[in-house]
Amino acid sequence: MWSYGPHNANPTMWMGMGFGLIVLLILLALAVWMIIAASRRQSANTPSQSSNRPVETLKERYARGEIGTEEYRERMRELEGDKRG
Incomplete structure (x- = not known):
């Protein structure tokens, strides 16, 4: 078998x-x-903690045309001042 x-x-x-x-x-x-x-x-x-989200948001709003050149530059100066101070 x-x-x-x-x-x-x-x-x-x-x-x-x-x-x-x-x-x-x-x-x-x-x-x-x-x-x-x-x-x-x-x-x-x-997004990591070291990324600069406010600057990215500002760039995106400028690229979409939500804000003008003058407002973009003014806000960018303010954000750069916040990083330094």
């Missing part, structure tokens, strides 16, 4: 198990890589 012990195992069975293990390891590595990439992207999009 058929024997299912380790000594009588079919070699293709071991190859199939090895292939399954390789696929599982690749999927696990892919999942870890995706988590790391997502966390790096998240931290890159988070």
Whole structure:
């Protein structure tokens, strides 16, 4: 009769198990890589404490045409004065 012990195992069975293990390891590595990439992207999009957000906002408003050149220059001087003082 058929024997299912380790000594009588079919070699293709071991190859199939090895292939399954390789696929599982690749999927696990892919999942870890995706988590790391997502966390790096998240931290890159988070503004740091050292960034100068008021100046960026002022530049954006000027670029959109919400404020004129004189107002932009005046506010920029005020912000630069705040950094120095």
